[in-house]
Amino acid sequence: MDQFSAMHTFRRVVDLGSFSAAANQAGVSHTVLSRQVKHLERHLGTQLLTRTTRRLHLTEAGALFYRHCVQILEQMQAMTLELSEHQQQPAGTLRLGVATAFGELELGRWLPDFVERHPQLQIELHCSDRFVDLLEEEIDVCLRVTDHLPDSSLVARRLATSEVLLVAAPRYLQRHGTPASPDDLAGHPLLGYSQLLHPQRLQVANDAGEQREILMPRRLSANSPMALRAAAIGALGIASFDRFIVDDALRDGRLVQVLSHWRQPARSLFAVYPQSRYLAPKVRALLDYVQHYYATPRWQG
Known part of the structure; x- marks a missing residue:
């Protein structure tokens, strides 16, 4: 039977x-x-x-x-x-959502290779620093570096960890001194990301488990991480960034890390996409690619 x-x-x-x-x-x-x-x-x-x-x-x-x-x-x-x-070749339009800094600094490292591997695929980028409604705006996949994802029916696949660093330009530290402890930060302006609930507040911890919360004075705030990066390189103050945003500037000396023995809470890179019984080939191809690419740590000192 x-x-x-x-x-x-x-x-x-x-x-x-x-x-x-x-x-x-x-x-x-x-x-x-x-x-x-x-x-x-x-x-x-x-x-x-x-x-x-x-x-x-x-x-x-x-x-x-x-x-x-x-x-x-x-x-x-x-x-x-x-x-x-x-078995099908990924084809059609893949609508990819990313934050502006990630789009400017990270996509150029791997997106050309991904596109070359899938010649029948067209990429439509949606760059925004707000959390978009993937279903309403018809986004296939969103890549987001964050410490918090809002509750939803979306699937979130964790791809990598991103350190969060305090940095400043050498010229700024020469003029105003280098902080030796978290208490010293209260005398330095923080270049704050205005989209945060508390742009001037920092949480730091050391290897001994000691935790501190510091309120720093405001000199400049902006809703663009890339504008804050430019301000930090221009020696306007101390700033807090995901490592991938300042990695190149740290390597060439335009920025240096401040209080390297104190850490801020790390964030994660997620691939977020609508829940489905099965994934379209174009979505599966991107998820598999970024999962493999970021399996090798990319943002390390």
Whole structure:
């Protein structure tokens, strides 16, 4: 007996309410379907349906089997569709959402290679520092560095950890002195990111487990990390950044780390995308690529 075929038949009979309706839909005889269900009952060792002249009724065992039957058949259908799409070449338009700093500083490192690997794919970038509604704005995947994701039905795949560093230009430290402890920060202006709830407040901790919260005076705030980066390089004050934003400036000496023995809470790079029973090839291709790319630590001192 083909058990999956019998399960399809059983579900069709139950959904349509009669052997006759199921036989008409399947284009076979009433007898063929009735025989399949009887064989299924014999195989399972229990009665699934009771038959009257007017309608069919599920037995208790039949109701239990029907629930599992529906789940199994839908999983098989989803698996078949996913495997079929897995063989397809990613194509069409991939709508990718990123924060502005990530778009300017990170995408150039790996996006050209990704595009070259998938010539039938077009990329549509949406750069914004606000949390966008992926469903409303039809974004396929959003890459976001954050310490908090709002509760939602979206899937969030963690890709990497991003250190958060205090930095300043050597010229600023020469003029105003280098802080030796967290207490010294209260005498220095913080270049604050205005999108934060408390732009002038810092939390730091050391290896001994000591934690401090510092309120720094304001000199300049901005809603753009890239503008704050320019201000820090221009020696306007001390700033707090994800390492990927200032990594090149640290390497070439335009910025140096301040209070390197004190750490701020790290953040994470997430790939966020709508929940779905199966992923489109273009989405799966991007997720697999960035998962592999960021598996190698990229933002380290």
